[in-house]
Amino acid sequence: MSGLWDRLTGQAERSSARTAKERLIVVLSHDRSDIEPGILEKIKNDIVRVISEHIDVDPSTVQIHIFSEGREQHLKADIPLPGPARRKRNL
Amino acid sequence: MTAKVMTVTSGKGGVGKTTATANIGVALALIGQKVVCIDSDIGLRNLDVVMGLENRIVYDLVDVVEGRARLRQAMIKDKRLPELYLIPAAQTRDKTAISPSDMVRICDELRPEVDWILIDSPAGIERGFRNAIAASDTAIIVTNPEVSAVRDADRIIGLLEAEEKGPGKLVINRIKPELVERGDMLATADILEILAVDLLGLIPEDESVLISTNRGNPAALDPKSKAGQAFRDIAGRLMGEPVPFPSLDGTDSLRKRLARLMRRGGES
Structure with missing residues (x-):
């Protein structure tokens, strides 16, 4: 029965068209911005370094990526802040 | 008359630029528009064979640029339609034989004479592409669902936006509804x-395109051809008519979808 439900909702299996779309979105975000994936990694490391001077962040949780809104490209950094216990006390 | 100059382009080769140029030109001429198609693919000319006019070439685009022929002499008149013309590319030269300013000059000379100038662009993003878009007001981008x-x-x-030629309008060619479905x-x-671009046309995969190209009669001339109808729809939209887009996704109605799913469900 779940097979029928999956077919009804169009989620029977991961279709190749869906994979194509997702791959295109990633590759075009780099094509459009002319930023190689390696550069993003460098930017991420620099951001982590600067922020770490003030706040204790976990580098492994920091994410930086390019996303599109229409044909406009945005660089988005997501930096989860630590809980109060892990904050540096500068006062 | 002041012609609208449209470049048909794609980046990738083999997606149907030349077929689209020929068929949109024919479809516009069928509704009484005066159309000149220019093949700007110097050295790899093909618009002539797709339009079925290859035996009538005397002068080409490079002859005009280099002063061996007047523009009028290089315009081949299509015998099937009273107001359709082709200016063929030179076959024995390369892209450097013409410049973007040559294209601007030629199109400026043609503009007062016709309603539409369709420029068939070569593949790629180099000199040939620059030539093809230099004079254009807008672009038709042809792609496949690949x-x-x-x-x-x-x-x-992106390149068209950088050149301030607008984002252009998209034609998706060779759609196979059963594969989409x-x-x-x-x-x-x-x-x-x-x-993130406006849609101009959806062309189904249709063997009548191959057959009509074999014969040098663009599919838009064939009233029974599905692809031909799609090109005639494009001409209507270019004229400002609100021609609806048929769904080529194979999922027109929920009832049809349900029926199909139940059928498949029964098999498994």
């Missing part, structure tokens, strides 16, 4: 979402 063609279309759209071909909505 990752490589969509990626190259995106690059072209089973999830193995990018759907129209996916491509439009990715490219």
Whole structure:
């Protein structure tokens, strides 16, 4: 029965068209911005370094990526802040 | 008259630029528009054979640029339609034989004479592409529902924006509804979402295109051809008519979808 439900909702299996779309979105975000994936990694490391001077962040949780809104490209950094216990006390 | 100059381009080769140019030209001429198609693919000319005018070439685009012929002499008149003309590319030269300013000059000379100038662009993003877009007011971007063609279309759209030629309008060619339906071909909505560009036409995969090209009679002349109808729809939209887009996703109605799913459900 779940097979029928999956077919009804169009989620029977991961279709190749869906994979194509997702791959295109990633590759075009780099094509459009002319930023190689390696550069993003460098930017991420620099951001982590600067922020770490003030706040204790976990580098492994920091994410930086390019996303599109229409044909406009945005660089988005997501930096989860630590809980109060892990904050540096500068006062 | 003041012609609208449209460049048909794609980035990637083999997606149907020349077929689209010939058929949109024919479709516009069928509704009484005066149309000149220019093949700007110097050295790899093909618009002549697709339009079925290859035996009538005396002068070409490079002859005009280099002063051996007047523009009028290089315009081949289509015998099937009273107001359709072709200016063929030179076959024995290369892209450097003409410059962007030559294209601007030629189109400026033609503009007062006709309603539409359609420029068939070569593949690629180099000199030939620059020549093809130099004079254009707007572009028609042709793509297929394939990752490589969509990626190259995106690059072209970016280059057109950088040249301030507008984002252009998209024609998706060679759509196979049955593949879209089973999830193995990018759907129209996916491509439009990715490219974020206006849609001009949806052309189904249709063997009548191959057959009509074999004969040198563009499919738009064939009232029974589905692809031909899609090209005639494009001409209508270019004239400002609100021609609806048929769904080529194979999912027109929920009832049809349900019926199909129940059928498949029964098999498994």
